[in-house]
Amino acid sequence: MLLSRTSVLALVASAGLAVLSACGASDTPAQQPAPVEEPEVQAETAEEEHTEDADAHEGETEAEDHDHDHDHEASGAGVAHVHGVGDLALSWEGSKLTGELISPLANFGLSEAEGVISDAVLAELPGLVMITGGNCVAEPPVAKVDKSSGHTDAHVDLAWNCAAPSGVSSVTFSGFTAFSSFERVNAIYLTDAVQKAGELSPSSPSLSLK
Ligand SMILES: [Zn+2]
Numbered sequence: 001m002l003l004s005r006t007s008v009l010a011l012v013a014s015a016g017l018a019v020l021s022a023c024g025a026s027d028t029p030a031q032q033p034a035p036v037e038e039p040e041v042q043a044e045t046a047e048e049e050h051t052e053d054a055d056a057h058e059g060e061t062e063a064e065d066h067d068h069d070h071d072h073e074a075s076g077a078g079v080a081h082v083h084g085v086g087d088l089a090l091s092w093e094g095s096k097l098t099g100e101l102i103s104p105l106a107n108f109g110l111s112e113a114e115g116v117i118s119d120a121v122l123a124e125l126p127g128l129v130m131i132t133g134g135n136c137v138a139e140p141p142v143a144k145v146d147k148s149s150g151h152t153d154a155h156v157d158l159a160w161n162c163a164a165p166s167g168v169s170s171v172t173f174s175g176f177t178a179f180s181s182f183e184r185v186n187a188i189y190l191t192d193a194v195q196k197a198g199e200l201s202p203s204s205p206s207l208s209l210k
Pocket of ligand 1: 081083104106112151152
């Protein structure tokens with residue numbers, strides 16, 4: 001956010017208002033209402049700046065081997081919107097283990113423009129995250145769409161009622177099979193006594209909670 005604001009300011013300073021219309025509100029086309037007499041130079045400048053900007057994003061994307069068509073800095077919420085990556089946080093409320101998965105909607109094979117979680121995806125959510133040990137019974141997951149970051153993320157609330165909480169030994173992200181766009185899930189587990197974090201992947205989908 002800071003970066004892009006700075007660069008927009010810099011561009012405005014160096015190239016004039018034409019750039020503002022090119023790099024400002026995303027819905028604004030890079031055309032300008034100026035008369036046809038003299039804007040040739042100005043228009044070229046705007047086009048150049050815009051192209052450079054797009055190239056920079058593309059390079060960043062390719063370097064990370066992700067399939068992106070928009071920028072993906074987190075806007076202060078603490079979780080970056082990066083296609084292929086999800087974040088899973090687990091903690092206890094008494095004998096209930098709770099979890100929240102935050103993921104770009106695209107990881108579920110869904111359109112972020114439409115922002116709708118399909119019935120087919122909803123049907124897969126109960127198998128998304130599995131807990132081993134503890135005699136836990138899962139509650140039905142609750143999923144919602146969050147566009148507050150400027151991107152479209154899915155928030156999936158998870159909960160397990162565990163008869164033997166101390167017996168819980170690991171968590172597994174099982175969604176790599178159903179949703180092949182997931183490349184990794186950053187998992188954290190926080191209790192009063194234990195803090196665990198791990199990067200889950202299709203070849204290593206589990207995190208020990210012991
Ligand atoms: Zn996205």
